[in-house]
Amino acid sequence: MSGRPEEGLYGNVESQSSTVSQGGRRRTRSEFEGDTDYSSNTRIRLEGMYRPQWTMSSTVEDILLEGSNNRTEMRLNDFLRSNLGEEWVVERNGNVTMGNFVQNPETFIKKKGLLRTIKALPSYQVLEAINKLHHEGVVSLGQWKVFKSKNTVTTLAKGKLNAARTEVQKQEKARREEEKARREEEKARREEEKARREEERARREEQERARRDQQQINFNLSLSIEDAIFQGRARVHKMKLNDFLMRELGGRGVADTNRSVLLEEFFKDPAMYIHDAEVLNEIKKTDAYLSIEGVVREEMDKGEDVRKLKQAGVFNLQKWSEATAQVKESVHEITKSFLDAALQEANKPTTTVVSIKMEGCYDSVYNASWSHVVEVPGGEGTGMEAEEGKPKQQWTYKKVGRTLERDDAAQQSGEVPPRLMVLASDKGWPYSWNVPAWGWQ
Structure with missing residues (x-):
């Protein structure tokens, strides 16, 4: 502290206010604004990393002071010492806080030149803006958004508040877009699930129709070997690979080049159609893959047996009953069991149909x-x-x-x-x- 009377301080203010030492200015930036030895690019990057996440409920004080609320509690002399140098400190203002000072600066500083210098400081303009906005009833960023007298606030404070508002609006827009994307994704998932359920329902209906057709098969010696072997069941080996992957595995492994590939071709060499070994191994471990693989391979074996039997002249159950042991042994066991069971059913005596007696009004x-x-x-x-x-x-x-x-x-x-x-x-x-x-x- 200089110990000089206030008059001595103010007597030279007109000339000294414009010639504040550059060391004091540097100290101001260093102590009050937190300069470091980082490069400007590094500082910008760090500021981005540690920038507070504002909302419309954030206070204008937090935004303008960047999360630090100790400036309003700072003593006036400490403020002068940090911004203008030790020689500008006044002893009698030792207990005056900056919060009190900005409400009526002329009470504590009489000389207009010094006041102009203080009011030109960015750190003071921020405090002054906070005080003014509080008097106007503007406490939060949301209230600043609808405040009609923005031009009455200093350019620095207005710029900070507008930047914070823009950032919040960008964040809110990003959140809305993210929520919209999430809803659209959920909608697409529901539609996909609905389509999968519809496909499953259609598949079950097809299986039920096939089961009814099987029950309605008239087992006689003229029945073809195809009907005796497959018995009206829906055949899945003609299903397309991509359709199976979409329906059962959520589209995992689907490729445009496999649009026309049938399951019977796929199971002959799966790696030819799904090149990613990791994806293929994951698919092979699923219950859907293991289940349909057995069905497809069984159908392929039966189809191969049908071709063999036709080449041997076996077209129906009558011919199967007359076939040699060598012909019968040439087919797979499951094919043989189906044909033997159908032949046994065809040889059963015909059931006498009992006339229906009509009851009731007739x-x-x-x-x-x-x-x-x-x-x-x-x-x-x-x-x-x-x-x-x-x-x-x-x-x-x-x-x-x-x-x-x-x-x-x-x-x-x-x-x-x-x-x-x-x-x-x-x-x-x-x-x-x-x-x-x-x-x-």
Whole structure:
């Protein structure tokens, strides 16, 4: 401390304020702004690494002071010593903090020249901006975003706050884009899963249809060996490799060059179609691969046996039953077992089909019975008598023009002609079953 009175300090301020020593300036940057021996590129890189992650809730004080809040608590004399040199320190201001100083600088520094020098310092402008914004009710970066009087703040402070706002907006935009990409990826995954489920459902339906077709196979001696061996099952060896990889393994190993490759070709030499040995080994360990490999190889063996049998003249079960032992031994055991089982089924006696007896309403029609009414002559007039069955002498009609008339001349002599014929059912006619005792429903 110089010990000089304040007047002596201020007396030379007009001339000295513009000629502050370069050493003091360097010390200001070194002590207050934290200069290091790093190169500018290294410093920029380190600043990027340790730059605080601001949000719209961050305070303008934290942003302008770059996370350090000790400047407002700094003593005025320490500020002057760090920025202007020891000779500018005033003893009576030893307890004045910078937070108090920026609220009313003229109370502590009387000379305008020195005040201009202090107010021109970037470190002071930051503190002044914080004080002004707090008075305006601007505490957070979000409030700064909607603050309409930004031009009333110093260029330095405004630049820092705008840069922080831009950085936050970029981060928010990046987060939105990342979230959008995540949602789109999730949507694509759901659609892929839905498509896989649809394919699986279609495959199960195809298998069920094949199973029903198999059950409906009419095993007889004329049945072809293909039908006897495959029995209507869906064959997977004609499936395309890429379709299998997409459906069962999520697309792992798919290649554009394999668009037309069938599974039967793939299993002959898998490494020819999937060149990445690591990927191929991972695929070979999956249950889907192991399961379908067995099915495809079995179908390939059966197909080879069909060709052999046809070359030997065996086209159906009849020919299989007549084939020599040498021909039968030339095929795989599974093929032989299918053909033997089909032949055994074909040789079973034909089952007698029992006629179906219709129950319910039709029963009343099929079991209906006839009755008729005839005249019975008597002393006191003509009587009527009901008899079962059809009458021996039924009505006979003849064509007269466009109509039919009863031909009484065709009646047999001695037979009593019927007056009424009735077809009745003990169970009642179907239409009457819903008729209540006192009328229609």
